[in-house]
Amino acid sequence: xxxxxxxxxxxxxxxxxxxxxxLDKVVLRVESGHFCALLGPNGAGKSTLFALLTRLFxxxxxxxxxxxxxxxxxxxxxxxxxGVVFQQSTLDLDLTVYRNLRYFAALHGLAGRSAERRIQxxxxxxxxxxxxxxxxxxxxxxxxxxxxxxxxxxHAPDVLLLDEPTVGLDAASRASITEQVHTLCSDxxxxxxxxxxxxxxxxxxxxxxxxxxGRVLRQDLAGRIAGDKxxxxxxxxxxxxxx
Amino acid sequence: MTAYLIALSAIVQRxxxxxxxxxxxxxxxxxxxxxxxxxxxxxxxxxxxLSIIPPYExxxxxxxxxxxGLCAMVQLFNGMQSSxxxxxxxxxxxxxxxxxxxxxxxxxLTSKLLAGTAVSxxxxxxxxxxxxxxxxxxxxxxxxxxxxxxxLTGMMLGxxxxxxxxxxxxxxxxxxxxxxxxFPAFFLxxxxxxxxxxxxxxxxxxxxxxSNPFTxxxxxxxxxxxxQINGAALGWTMLALGLFMLLALWGYDPARGLIxxxx
Numbered sequence: 001x002x003x004x005x006x007x008x009x010x011x012x013x014x015x016x017x018x019x020x021x022x023l024d025k026v027v028l029r030v031e032s033g034h035f036c037a038l039l040g041p042n043g044a045g046k047s048t049l050f051a052l053l054t055r056l057f058x059x060x061x062x063x064x065x066x067x068x069x070x071x072x073x074x075x076x077x078x079x080x081x082x083g084v085v086f087q088q089s090t091l092d093l094d095l096t097v098y099r100n101l102r103y104f105a106a107l108h109g110l111a112g113r114s115a116e117r118r119i120q121x122x123x124x125x126x127x128x129x130x131x132x133x134x135x136x137x138x139x140x141x142x143x144x145x146x147x148x149x150x151x152x153x154x155h156a157p158d159v160l161l162l163d164e165p166t167v168g169l170d171a172a173s174r175a176s177i178t179e180q181v182h183t184l185c186s187d188x189x190x191x192x193x194x195x196x197x198x199x200x201x202x203x204x205x206x207x208x209x210x211x212x213x214g215r216v217l218r219q220d221l222a223g224r225i226a227g228d229k230x231x232x233x234x235x236x237x238x239x240x241x242x243x
Numbered sequence: 244m245t246a247y248l249i250a251l252s253a254i255v256q257r258x259x260x261x262x263x264x265x266x267x268x269x270x271x272x273x274x275x276x277x278x279x280x281x282x283x284x285x286x287x288x289x290x291x292x293l294s295i296i297p298p299y300e301x302x303x304x305x306x307x308x309x310x311x312g313l314c315a316m317v318q319l320f321n322g323m324q325s326s327x328x329x330x331x332x333x334x335x336x337x338x339x340x341x342x343x344x345x346x347x348x349x350x351x352l353t354s355k356l357l358a359g360t361a362v363s364x365x366x367x368x369x370x371x372x373x374x375x376x377x378x379x380x381x382x383x384x385x386x387x388x389x390x391x392x393x394x395l396t397g398m399m400l401g402x403x404x405x406x407x408x409x410x411x412x413x414x415x416x417x418x419x420x421x422x423x424x425x426f427p428a429f430f431l432x433x434x435x436x437x438x439x440x441x442x443x444x445x446x447x448x449x450x451x452x453x454s455n456p457f458t459x460x461x462x463x464x465x466x467x468x469x470x471q472i473n474g475a476a477l478g479w480t481m482l483a484l485g486l487f488m489l490l491a492l493w494g495y496d497p498a499r500g501l502i503x504x505x506x
Contacts, residue, residue, distance in 0.1 A: 054343050058497040080345035090336035092257070094264050106253030107344040109246025 006065070007032045007159045007191025008053070013062030015048055022048040024214045025062070030207060032067075032158070033189040035182055037202040037222065040211035041239055046195040047087065049211070050163045053193075054084050067158040067191075080108070083152030087163040089144055093137040097128060097147050100136055101154055108155040115154075122150040125188075126180055142173025149181065159191045160184070166201065174201070199232040212239045250346055251354045258325070258358035262365070272321065272366040273373065276313035280374060284309050296437055298469035306379045310371070311465035312434025314393065315457060317370055318363040319400045319428060323420050325359040326404030342495070349492055356405060356488075360397035367393055385468040392467035392477075396460040399480050402487035403456075409494025432458040433465075456483035 010028040014021070023045045030036040040046050051057045053064060055075055064071040069078035091100050098119065105115040123129040126146040136144060145165055152160055162181065166174040178201050185192045194201070202208055204223035209216055217238050218225050226234050262268065288305040295302060341351050371386065381389075407424065429435075431448065432455050442449040452458055460483075462476035 076345040111249045
């Protein structure tokens with residue numbers, strides 16, 4: 001890894017749609033093995049940032065590095081180090097959990113025994129091994145999400161991106177998925193970027209980036225940003241005062 | 244190299260499996276050309292006298308004449324459906340997933356195209372089988388020799404769909420595609436009538452028909468079914484495949500902000 005220490009580096013990245021500036025000189029760094037929450041109201045630019053991080057879009061302004069690999073210069077190496085859970089489900093509902101993961105493994109060039117082993121390991125990490133034979137359609141929302149997280153881990157990435165992964169889930173599933181991803185981060189050294197607009201998914205010891213109207217308002221430990229007030233109050237005040 | 248093949252085979256398998264699951268789609272892919280063949284063509288037979296034109300060596304019935312055009316139509320429909328489903332329904336998610344693979348994008352799109360072509364082959368052969376049962380047969384070697392031709396035309400027509408899905412934002416639904424792509428491509432081609440007939444009626448329409456890539460797909464298939472190669476048709480089909488593929492790659496180039504309106 002050429003620039004050890006950072007799982008994700010975003011340097012002065014801007015992006016504009018025809019008229020509107022979606023991201024304005026965004027700077028963001030996530031240290032390897034850290035959990036970073038990207039908090040912003042709807043329309044803050046989170047999804048655009050994710051599209052850039054996953055190379056659905058590229059922008060001439062600014063640079064992005066994933067696990068040390070520049071997404072502009074070495075896109076394929078960077079993508080190989082990246083696991084993604086998109087906001088909208090991308091499971092094939094007619095296939096079983098196992099088949100969904102198998103398809104994804106193949107997209108990363110993995111097949112045979114080694115794919116098998118990795119899939120089982122990934123399913124274990126989110127406690128889904130015994131559901132492997134079920135069709136995705138039969139799973140609850142929470143289990144579908146876990147399947148997607150397992151899928152994003154199959155190729156053993158260094159960095160995991162999750163775009164509002166708890167949208168549409170009940171409180172219990174939300175809490176359990178938030179917990180699970182925190183554990184992955186602390187136990188296995190995975191770098192996590194977790195986009196959300198829900199303040200209660202952020203813990204005091206997490207890194208926190210507050211994105212609003214395409215700009216980064218703050219990046220620090222969540223506990224430090226909150227100070228002695230509840231984070232939700234601070235977040236509302238920050239995003240209200242500039243809108 | 245193996246990683247490329249693993250991904251290709253997974254994409255083809257997935258697409259085929261999806262198709263098998265969607266019985267309705269299979270049925271309509273089969274019924275559509277059969278309606279043309281067993282109703283339209285029968286009614287039209289008496290109205291249209293066909294002279295002997297290559298590759299035919301004898302007088303043929305109208306039903307026999309339109310079989311290659313209907314094969315191409317099946318592939319055109321399939322190409323449009325598999326690509327446009329990317330844009331209009333939840334399939335967009337699966338395209339995103341596909342594009343986050345570390346394999347090069349041109350390979351991913353080519354795989355997607357081959358997968359769609361594989362599905363179209365199933366449809367075309369099912370159609371040819373039913374047509375044969377109904378008594379409309381080709382020389383038996385033709386059924387084998389047409390396979391490589393169908394792979395080429397399937398890719399070309401699939402590439403049209405892929406290029407459209409990535410570049411045109413105005414086609415809001417499938418009806419729009421029917422009106423502005425499928426019907427013009429089909430009617431302004433040699434699928435339903437020999438172009439010689441068209442030239443007698445309108446020179447302008449004849450010129451349009453001869454610049455329509457779909458015409459060349461139809462002729463490639465027609466000649467292959469009779470064990471012959473129409474060099475010009477083959478060449479134009481290949482050229483069209485190249486051009487539409489470039490357009491698709493350009494459309495799916497991330498620097499252009501793919502799927503921007505979904506962002």
